Amino acid sequence: MANLTPLPTPSNPGPFGHKQRKNFFFPEGKTEFNHGSYGTFTRSVQENMMKWHNFAEENPDRWVRLDLKPALRKVRAQLSELMNCETDDVALVQNTTTGINAVMRSIDFVPGDRILQLSTGYVNVDRTVHFICDTHKDVEIVEVPVVMPMTDQEIVYQVEKTVQEHIAKNDGTRIRLAVLDWISSVPAVVHPIKALTDMLRSYNVLTLIDAAHVIGQLPMDLTFLNADFVITNCHKWMYSVRGSAVLYVAKPYQKLIHPTAIQGDYKTGYEYEFAWNGTMDYSTMLSIEGAFEFRKPYGEKAIIHYCHKLAVHGGKAMADILGTNVLTPYEHQVGNMVNVRLPIKNINHPKIETPDYLIRLLLDKYNLFAPSYKHGGYFWTRVSAQIYLELSDFIHLGNVWKEVIEDLNAEEN
Numbered sequence: 322m323a324n325l326t327p328l329p330t331p332s333n334p335g336p337f338g339h340k341q342r343k344n345f346f347f348p349e350g351k352t353e354f355n356h357g358s359y360g361t362f363t364r365s366v367q368e369n370m371m372k373w374h375n376f377a378e379e380n381p382d383r384w385v386r387l388d389l390k391p392a393l394r395k396v397r398a399q400l401s402e403l404m405n406c407e408t409d410d411v412a413l414v415q416n417t418t419t420g421i422n423a424v425m426r427s428i429d430f431v432p433g434d435r436i437l438q439l440s441t442g443y444v445n446v447d448r449t450v451h452f453i454c455d456t457h458k459d460v461e462i463v464e465v466p467v468v469m470p471m472t473d474q475e476i477v478y479q480v481e482k483t484v485q486e487h488i489a490k491n492d493g494t495r496i497r498l499a500v501l502d503w504i505s506s507v508p509a510v511v512h513p514i515k516a517l518t519d520m521l522r523s524y525n526v527l528t529l530i531d532a533a534h535v536i537g538q539l540p541m542d543l544t545f546l547n548a549d550f551v552i553t554n555c556h557k558w559m560y561s562v563r564g565s566a567v568l569y570v571a572k573p574y575q576k577l578i579h580p581t582a583i584q585g586d587y588k589t590g591y592e593y594e595f596a597w598n599g600t601m602d603y604s605t606m607l608s609i610e611g612a613f614e615f616r617k618p619y620g621e622k623a624i625i626h627y628c629h630k631l632a633v634h635g636g637k638a639m640a641d642i643l644g645t646n647v648l649t650p651y652e653h654q655v656g657n658m659v660n661v662r663l664p665i666k667n668i669n670h671p672k673i674e675t676p677d678y679l680i681r682l683l684l685d686k687y688n689l690f691a692p693s694y695k696h697g698g699y700f701w702t703r704v705s706a707q708i709y710l711e712l713s714d715f716i717h718l719g720n721v722w723k724e725v726i727e728d729l730n731a732e733e734n
Contacts, residue, residue, distance in 0.1 A: 366561060413565070497527060498526065501514065570594075689718065
């Protein structure tokens with residue numbers, strides 16, 4: 322018989338909500354609304370990390386020469402099961418930026434190659450694409466303009482239209498690689514990644530998926546997705562320690578892709594090249610084991626469901642307080658992060674031309690933080706839901722933003 326226990330929601334949080342704060346390191350009075358940027362880990366995950374750290378120190382030679390690679394492979398096996406792919410197809414890296422660089426700097430771009438990216442791509446990825454173009458003759462960017470909100474169909478149409486327009490030029494160049502967000506950072510929007518991947522494959526375009534925000538926030542089935550490259554951070558939404566991410570490379574390209582730091586295992590195979598990054602502390606990567614242990618009693622489905630529902634309901638509550646709206650009306654485009662419009666009269670106000678003023682004000686005066694940004698002619702805040710938050714926290718944040726913006730708008734009168 323199927324488990325009929327209802328999934329936790331903001332009105333029926335079950336094991337989640339403020340009772341979870343004890344499992345994390347937040348001091349009294351500090352509320353975390355920006356989990357999406359850097360993540361955080363639990364006390365039990367820290368203990369797991371220190372177990373590996375101390376194990377390495379007790380016998381460094383045994384650790385490096387005999388025990389490290391089997392330990393890493395065990396974690397990779399856990400991740401591949403969660404993501405529905407083969408263990409041999411995944412490697413552990415420090416973060417998404419490292420994974421993106423490993424892929425892009427390994428591809429042998431030739432004159433006439435083009436790299437497609439969306440205008441909403443993450444800044445580190447965008448800068449990496451620019452670096453590739455700056456260091457390769459006649460390799461250029463094809464950018465897809467994206468202004469949210471858009472339906473899934475509109476996103477796919479806009480990308481395919483850009484591809485078709487490039488083909489129609491018939492100038493001897495080709496779009497060789499497309500870099501796509503599964504969940505974009507700002508604005509935070511879940512993209513129709515399967516439809517995009519399939520469409521681009523029909524045009525013989527390689528796909529590199531920036532899934533920095535995905536593992537722990539959405540279910541992942543990489544066999545079904547059938548992308549060429551996928552990189553996701555475990556330290557954002559999965560609760561492992563910062564410096565732990567997983568790179569997926571489809572089998573046809575594994576001989577092509579090398580880590581950014583080349584070492585003695587060069588050309589010994591994808592698994593071995595990425596298993597040893599030189600002398601460093603591998604306990605952050607191995608803390609993924611502790612993240613699995615923490616999440617298992619609750620279940621992936623319950624964690625994801627609670628955070629998603631809290632983001633949806635919390636975003637609506639904040640929009641009601643501010644008299645505005647959330648960015649996307651389509652609930653399936655919301656993961657654990659929600660974008661709420663801020664009613665700032667002058668989005669070019671001198672105080673907010675750089676992020677510093679709002680960062681310091683929110684942290685110093687209110688002891689909280691939620692990032693804000695411009696998009697589509699408006700100012701927005703991105704708010705992350707997590708198992709340690711409740712609806713009342715979103716209401717509090719909405720009232721804080723209301724006070725901040727009323728003071729800002731008063732300066733315009």
